[in-house]
Amino acid sequence: MKKFKTAKESNVSITELMLPSHSNFGGKVHGGHILNLMDQIAFACASKHSQAYCVTASVNRVDFLNPIEVGELVTLKASINYTGRTSMVVGVRVESENITTGNTKHCNSSYFTMVAKDNAGKNIIIPGLILENEHGIRRFARSLERKASASSRDSKYESTNFKVNEYLEFLDGQNVKLDLD
Template sequence: MEKYKNVKESRVSITELMLPSHSNFGGKVHGGYILNLMDQIAFACASKHSQQYCVTASVNRVNFLNPIEVGELVTLKASINYTGRTSMVVGVRVESENITTGKKKHCNSSYFTMVAKGDDGKNVPVPGLIISDDQGVRRFARSKYRKLEAQERDTKFESKTFNPQAYIKELENENIKIDLK
């Protein structure tokens, strides 16, 4: 295994025509279908970087910014944004293109945490990342801090240590009726 790999070495992109079978009841491409494609490309990117089988550990926020129409081409692009010891954060960007007008739309972006697995199913180390531009530094730093914030949030709201009384006043103006007994 190489000790470090350049971001460019594991970039992956796919383009697929959106068919009627991909649509939801509203006539747009189903978000679940797009999530499936996003997971597949994150797997491909992480596996290419680590040269191992990878599994999805988490998905960080998927905002559907623009609908995708049947008949449009959808392009998904993935690259490694962050490497830990056995995990990688894969940035995935989804764009659609109207094939008759050429108009492109950014549909969503998300971040998949993928973990490399060995033949025995245990986590295995992954190559580090060679970053050669400011954008790469920004992506790596953002992923690092997103990970730290998630750990802090999970700890703060852990059921064993959570104190509801500390939040009741803060929740008064929300769409909630608190009836603790």
């Protein structure tokens, strides 16, 4: 196995026609179906990079920017943005295309943290990432910052660290009513 790989070596793209069976009660493609496709392509990309079975450790924020219609083609693109020792961040972009007009729209993007496993389910060391341009450096740096921010946020709001009085002012103007003991 190589010690380092480029993002290009692991890029994956899939295109799928959205069928009526993929729709929700509103007639649009169900977000859960899109999330499932996103998880599958993140797995494929991470497995290709690590040459190992991978599991989803976390998914960073998924915003549904535009609805996807039944009958549209949906293309998902995945790329390795960051590599740690045993984990990697896979950037996933979802676009839909109206096959009659050719119009495309960005539907969502998200970041999946994937962890490589051996046959016994233990984490394994993965190849590092070769950064070839500013775009790659930007993606890697953004992943580092997102990771640090999540860690800080998680510890900040742990029940043992949380100080209610420090956050009461944040509730001003919010749609909330305090009824404390």
